[in-house]
Amino acid sequence: MNVPLATKPRPLQETAPQINRVLLLSALVLLLSLGAWGYQLSQGLIVTNMRNPFSWGLYIATFAFFVGIAAGGLIVSSSVYLFNLEKLKPLTRVASLSAFASTLGAGAMILPDMGRIDRILNLILHPNLRSPLVWDVAVISTYMVVTFLSVYVQLLPEWRESGRGFFNTWTKSRTPEEIQHFSKIWSRRVAMVGLPVAVLIHTVTALIFATQASRGWWNTAILPPDFIAVAVASGTALVMLVSLVVVGKARFTEFQGAFALLAKIVGGALIVHFFFVGVDLLVHGWWGSPESQEIFSLLFGTYAPVYLTELLLPGFTMLFFLTKKGSSTAKTLIFGSVLLFIGVFAHRLMLMFPAFNAIPLTLSLPGIGMESWAYPISVGVLRPGLPSFVTFWAYTPSVFEVVIALLPFALVTFVIALALKLYPFLPVRRG
Amino acid sequence: MRLGMVIDLDKCIGCRTCTVTCKSHNAQPPGIWWNRVFTPGSDFHQAASGQEGHLQMSFLPVSCQMCDNAPCEKVCPVGATYTDERGVVLVDYERCIGCRYCIAACPYNVRQFNWEDPKKAKERVGYEKGYEYGYPVEIRDPDGRLIYTPNRPVGVAEKCTFCFQYTSKGELPACVSSCPSKARIFGDLDDQESEVSTLLRDRSSFRLKEELGTQPKVYYLPPNKQ
Numbered sequence: 001m002n003v004p005l006a007t008k009p010r011p012l013q014e015t016a017p018q019i020n021r022v023l024l025l026s027a028l029v030l031l032l033s034l035g036a037w038g039y040q041l042s043q044g045l046i047v048t049n050m051r052n053p054f055s056w057g058l059y060i061a062t063f064a065f066f067v068g069i070a071a072g073g074l075i076v077s078s079s080v081y082l083f084n085l086e087k088l089k090p091l092t093r094v095a096s097l098s099a100f101a102s103t104l105g106a107g108a109m110i111l112p113d114m115g116r117i118d119r120i121l122n123l124i125l126h127p128n129l130r131s132p133l134v135w136d137v138a139v140i141s142t143y144m145v146v147t148f149l150s151v152y153v154q155l156l157p158e159w160r161e162s163g164r165g166f167f168n169t170w171t172k173s174r175t176p177e178e179i180q181h182f183s184k185i186w187s188r189r190v191a192m193v194g195l196p197v198a199v200l201i202h203t204v205t206a207l208i209f210a211t212q213a214s215r216g217w218w219n220t221a222i223l224p225p226d227f228i229a230v231a232v233a234s235g236t237a238l239v240m241l242v243s244l245v246v247v248g249k250a251r252f253t254e255f256q257g258a259f260a261l262l263a264k265i266v267g268g269a270l271i272v273h274f275f276f277v278g279v280d281l282l283v284h285g286w287w288g289s290p291e292s293q294e295i296f297s298l299l300f301g302t303y304a305p306v307y308l309t310e311l312l313l314p315g316f317t318m319l320f321f322l323t324k325k326g327s328s329t330a331k332t333l334i335f336g337s338v339l340l341f342i343g344v345f346a347h348r349l350m351l352m353f354p355a356f357n358a359i360p361l362t363l364s365l366p367g368i369g370m371e372s373w374a375y376p377i378s379v380g381v382l383r384p385g386l387p388s389f390v391t392f393w394a395y396t397p398s399v400f401e402v403v404i405a406l407l408p409f410a411l412v413t414f415v416i417a418l419a420l421k422l423y424p425f426l427p428v429r430r431g
Numbered sequence: 432m433r434l435g436m437v438i439d440l441d442k443c444i445g446c447r448t449c450t451v452t453c454k455s456h457n458a459q460p461p462g463i464w465w466n467r468v469f470t471p472g473s474d475f476h477q478a479a480s481g482q483e484g485h486l487q488m489s490f491l492p493v494s495c496q497m498c499d500n501a502p503c504e505k506v507c508p509v510g511a512t513y514t515d516e517r518g519v520v521l522v523d524y525e526r527c528i529g530c531r532y533c534i535a536a537c538p539y540n541v542r543q544f545n546w547e548d549p550k551k552a553k554e555r556v557g558y559e560k561g562y563e564y565g566y567p568v569e570i571r572d573p574d575g576r577l578i579y580t581p582n583r584p585v586g587v588a589e590k591c592t593f594c595f596q597y598t599s600k601g602e603l604p605a606c607v608s609s610c611p612s613k614a615r616i617f618g619d620l621d622d623q624e625s626e627v628s629t630l631l632r633d634r635s636s637f638r639l640k641e642e643l644g645t646q647p648k649v650y651y652l653p654p655n656k657q
C-alpha cells in the first residue's frame with residue numbers, strides 16, 4: 001500500500017481506496033438483510049427456527065455480542081484519562097467511533113427480534129420499571145448518546161478548520177484555539193461520564209438473564225461481572241482491529257506501543273473471564289444436583305463443539321496476546337482478535353443452548369426411581385412430521401435468521417467505514 | 432379475592448378432555464396448547480413408568496399456575512402481562528410487543544407465542560372450511576384491555592386466563608366444568624369456606640417448583656400410589 005506522508009490529518013479516503021468497496025459491500029448486505037426482515041415482517045417469526053421451547057436464539061445472542069464489543073471505546077478513552085495511558089491517546093477517536101457503531105448495531109439487532117415492532121413505542125408509553133429489559137433500553141440509549149457525543153467533541157476541532165461535519169455552525173464564531181480547548185475538556189468529561197455507563201450496559205444486559213431463576217444456566221451473580229470481563233476483552237480487540245485498519249502497515253511501528261498495550265488489556269481481561277468461567281463451572285458442578293448434571297451434559301455433550309470453541313479460541317488468544325510475539329505484529333494481532341471474536345460469538349450462543357434445552361419444569365419422581373423428568377413443552381406450531389410437544393428443541397438458526405442477523409454486522413461496518421472515509425480519525429504523524 | 436384451583440391427581444384419569452375443551456373454548460390457534468396433561472416419568476402419555484414389575488401411572492395436568500409472585504409479569508417490559516384484582520394473571524393482546532421475555536421467565540413453560548398469523552396457520556393445517564371454534568366475541572377487562580379475542584394477532588404471547596369470559600361472570604373455567612372425573616376444583620382461596628380452601632386445609636397438597644418462590648395459586652392433591 002502506498003501511503004503518502006500525511007502532513008495534515010486526512011480522512012482515510014485518500015489513503016485507502018478499498019474503503020469504497022467496503023462501503024458498497026456492507027450497503028449491499030444491509031439491503032439484503034433488510035429485505036429478509038421485510039419478509040419476516042410479512043410472515044411472522046415463523047420464518048425463524050425459534051419456537052416455544054427455544055424462544056430466544058441467534059438474534060438475542062448477536063445482540064449480546066454487540067453490546068459486548070461496544071464497551072471497548074469508552075474503556076480505552078477513559079483509561080487514557082484515568083490511568084494516564086498517554087500511549088493510547090491517538091486511538092481514542094477510533095475507539096469512540098467503534099463504540100458508537102457497535103451500540104447502533106446492538107440496537108438494530110433487537111428490533112427484528114420483536115414480534116410486534118409496530119408497538120415499540122409501548123416501551124416509552126408503558127414502561128414496567130421492574131423489567132430488566134426496560135433498564136437495558138434506558139442504559140443502551142444513554143450509551144448511544146454518550147458515544148456519539150464522544151465522537152463529536154473529538155472531531156470538532158478538525159471540523160472547525162475544514163468546515164465539514166454537522167452541528168458545528170456554532171463553532172464559526174469561536175477561534176480554533178477555543179474549540180481545541182473545548183474539545184479537550186469535553187472529551188475528558190464525556191469519557192468520565194461514559195465509563196460507568198459502559199459498565200452498566202453490560203451489567204444490565206447480563207441482569208436480563210441472571211435474574212431468571214427459571215433458568216439455572218443464567219441464574220448466577222457471576223454473569224454480570226463476567227459480561228464485563230468479556231466486554232473489556234472483545235471491545236478492546238475491536239478498537240485494536242479498527243485502529244489497525246486506520247493506521248495501516250506503513251504507520252504500524254509508530255503505534256506499536258499502543259497496540260501492545262491493547263493486546264495486554266485483552267489478555268488480562270480474558271484471564272479474569274476464565275477465572276469466572278472456572279468458578280462458575282465449579283459451583284454448578286460441585287453440588288452435583290440433577291439440574292447441574294443436565295447442564296454439564298449439554299455443555300460437554302450435545303453442545304461440546306460450540307462450547308469448546310468458546311473455551312479454546314479465546315484461551316489461545318489470551319496466551320498469545322500475553323507473549324511478545326503475539327502482540328508485536330499487525331498479523332498476529334489481527335489473527336488473535338479474529339479468533340477471539342469467533343470465540344465470544346460462540347460464548348453468546350452458549351448463553352441460549354443450555355438455558356433453553358434444560359427444561360425448567362423438570363420434576364423428580366421418587367416412586368418411579370427417576371431424579372429428573374422434563375415436562376413436555378408445546379412447540380407452538382402444527383406441522384406434519386413435527387411432534388406437538390417436545391422436551392428438547394434442536395435449534396439451529398434458519399437461513400432467514402442468519403441473513404437478518406447480518407444486519408448489525410453490515411450496519412457497524414458501514415458506519416465505521418463511512419466515518420473513516422469522511423473524517424480524519426487519526427492524528428497527524430508526530431515528530 | 433384470590434382465584435385458585437385445586438387439582439386432585441387421584442381423580443385425574445389423564446383423558447385430556449380439559450386440554451381439548453381449553454383449546455376449543457379459548458380459540459387457541461393450531462399448535463398452541465394452554466393446558467397440557469402428561470404421564471410423569473413417561474415419554475408417552477398414558478404409558479406406565481417405573482421399574483420392572485412395579486409399574487405405575489399417574490397424570491399431571493399443567494396450565495398457567497397463576498403465580499402470586501409472577502416472573503412473567505415482572506419481566507414484561509410494557510406491562511402487557513398483569514394481575515387483575517382477582518389474582519388472575521392476564522395478557523393484553525394489544526399491548527404485547529412480542530419480546531418473549533415472559534416465555535424465558537416462566538418456570539412452567541405454559542406461555543405460548545403466535546409465531547405466525549393464526550388465520551394463515553388454520554388455512555395451512557387444513558381445518559375444514561368454515562370450521563370456527565372458540566368463544567365468539569372479544570373480551571375486555573374493565574379498563575378496556577383486550578384479554579381475549581377469537582382472532583389472535585400475530586406476534587403476541589398468550590396463556591390460560593382462567594377462562595376470563597366465564598369466570599368474570601361467576602361461571603367455572605372450561606377445564607373445570609368439562610372434567611368427567613371432577614378432578615378440578617375452582618374457587619376463591621381467600622374465602623375460608625370455599626371448597627378449594629377446605630380441601631387445602633383437610634388434605635395434603637403441593638405446588639409445582641415451590642422452591643422457586645413463584646407462589647402458584649394452582650395446588651395439587653397428590654395421587655395415592657397403587
Ligand code: SF4
Binds near residue numbers: 496
Ligand atoms: S405459570 Fe408462568 S405464565 Fe403463569 S403466572 Fe406463573 S410465570 Fe406467569
Ligand code: SF4
Binds near residue numbers: 508
Ligand atoms: S412477549 Fe408480550 S407479554 Fe411477554 S414479556 Fe414481551 S411484551 Fe410482555
Ligand code: SF4
Binds near residue numbers: 445448450490609
Ligand atoms: S379433564 Fe379432568 S380427568 Fe381429564 S385430564 Fe383433565 S383434569 Fe384429568
